[in-house]
Amino acid sequence: MLTKAFGAQSPTSALAPMMIDRREPGPDDVAIDILYCGVCHSDLHTARGEWPGVKFPSVPGHEIVGRVTAVGGEVSRFAVGDLVGVGCMIDSCGHCPSCEEGHEQYCEGPHGFLQTYNGWLDGSGDNTYGGYSAAIIVAERFVLKIRHGEADLAGVAPLLCAGITTWSPLRHWNAGPGKKVGVVGIGGLGHMGVKLAHALGAHVVAFTTSPSKVQDARDLGADEVVISRDPQAMAGHARSFDFILNTVAATHDLDVFTTLLKRDGTMTLVGVPSEPHPSPSILNLIFGRRAIAGSVIGGIAETQEMLDFCAEHGITSDIEIIATRDIESAFSRMLKSDVKYRFVIDMATL
Ligand code: NAP
Ligand code: ZN
Numbered sequence: 001m002l003t004k005a006f007g008a009q010s011p012t013s014a015l016a017p018m019m020i021d022r023r024e025p026g027p028d029d030v031a032i033d034i035l036y037c038g039v040c041h042s043d044l045h046t047a048r049g050e051w052p053g054v055k056f057p058s059v060p061g062h063e064i065v066g067r068v069t070a071v072g073g074e075v076s077r078f079a080v081g082d083l084v085g086v087g088c089m090i091d092s093c094g095h096c097p098s099c100e101e102g103h104e105q106y107c108e109g110p111h112g113f114l115q116t117y118n119g120w121l122d123g124s125g126d127n128t129y130g131g132y133s134a135a136i137i138v139a140e141r142f143v144l145k146i147r148h149g150e151a152d153l154a155g156v157a158p159l160l161c162a163g164i165t166t167w168s169p170l171r172h173w174n175a176g177p178g179k180k181v182g183v184v185g186i187g188g189l190g191h192m193g194v195k196l197a198h199a200l201g202a203h204v205v206a207f208t209t210s211p212s213k214v215q216d217a218r219d220l221g222a223d224e225v226v227i228s229r230d231p232q233a234m235a236g237h238a239r240s241f242d243f244i245l246n247t248v249a250a251t252h253d254l255d256v257f258t259t260l261l262k263r264d265g266t267m268t269l270v271g272v273p274s275e276p277h278p279s280p281s282i283l284n285l286i287f288g289r290r291a292i293a294g295s296v297i298g299g300i301a302e303t304q305e306m307l308d309f310c311a312e313h314g315i316t317s318d319i320e321i322i323a324t325r326d327i328e329s330a331f332s333r334m335l336k337s338d339v340k341y342r343f344v345i346d347m348a349t350l
């Protein structure tokens with residue numbers, strides 16, 4: 001099916017309208033008209049070819065919400081007209097230990113999980129195309145139910161990546177009552193990290209390089225806000241954190257944060273800068289048995305858990321709605337940390 005999309009022909013070309021070919025829905029497929037798609041920093045890294053192995057043309061977008069327009073004969077959980085979400089994954093092997101335990105994002109099959117965009121389709125060698133498009137066909141197993149009201153739909157889109165990418169590590173490292181949790185970088189991921197850690201009952205400290213975000217971070221649910229470039233303010237939190245979630249998209253000094261961890265504390269990195277961070281101080285880690293860890297998105301079951309938690313607690317992303325033609329200026333603003341706090345494309349503008 002020829003489908004309207006918005007993508008990049010090369011790492012140096014601006015995103016522009018294009019047509020892509022979507023498969024006809026199979027028996028276990030759900031066909032979705034895309035209503036809104038969030039703009040993740042990963043979209044920018046990909047469209048600009050900042051990560052190795054990016055395939056072009058590239059149609060980014062993995063924070064997708066839309067309405068079901070058709071279902072295959074074997075689909076049982078969705079019906080035409082349902083509001084649904086699709087995140088960063090559209091397939092995985094389904095039978096490795098990680099898939100069997102519901103951690104499809106750590107699929108141990110030969111190709112790992114299939115990315116919603118920039119994924120290499122088995123057999124055909126074709127690229128996958130993401131949510132900056134009018135419609136998408138996804139296997140039922142990777143489609144999420146949306147229980148928020150229709151009016152909240154645009155603000156729900158970013159939960160499909162920014163929400164689950166912060167929820168999964170917060171849950172894994174037990175953010176909750178009695179825990180002091182830091183969130184570094186108040187962008188798309190970070191602002192969701194603050195909201196979710198607060199809703200889970202943790203004492204939340206937001207770290208930002210942007211003085212203009214201090215009041216916002218409090219409004220998002222941070223108990224304290226620290227300008228991470230102020231050494232004195234940082235020193236006041238030495239050895240006090242159970243857990244720090246670092247969402248920064250750029251190369252930076254990790255030591256200023258590991259020194260803030262308690263004994264046995266962990267800092268988990270979710271940001272993926274195009275160049276490596278300088279090596280962290282080993283002394284900082286061994287004197288304190290501190291850990292630096294990583295985490296990628298979250299499994300399908302925990303994505304549904306997060307969406308349901310957010311629906312129950314009235315949580316959505318703070319967004320700025322844009323048209324497809326605004327995407328290049330949105331990318332520029334994202335590079336200046338000037339997003340409050342997620343751009344979401346209204347796909348009616350495609
Ligand atoms: P974003 O909206 O651009 O937010 C990143 C934030 O990092 C900025 O708003 C800024 O916050 C801070 N920052 C930027 N440059 C900095 C610098 N030089 N030093 C210190 N802080 C800086 O990006 P995002 O969409 O949240 O994505 C963040 C990263 O996570 C990206 O690399 C993305 O590819 C990655 N990601 C990973 C996963 C995963 O599964 N692991 C999933 C999605 C995205 P302040 O203004 O508050 O300092
Ligand atoms: Zn993302």
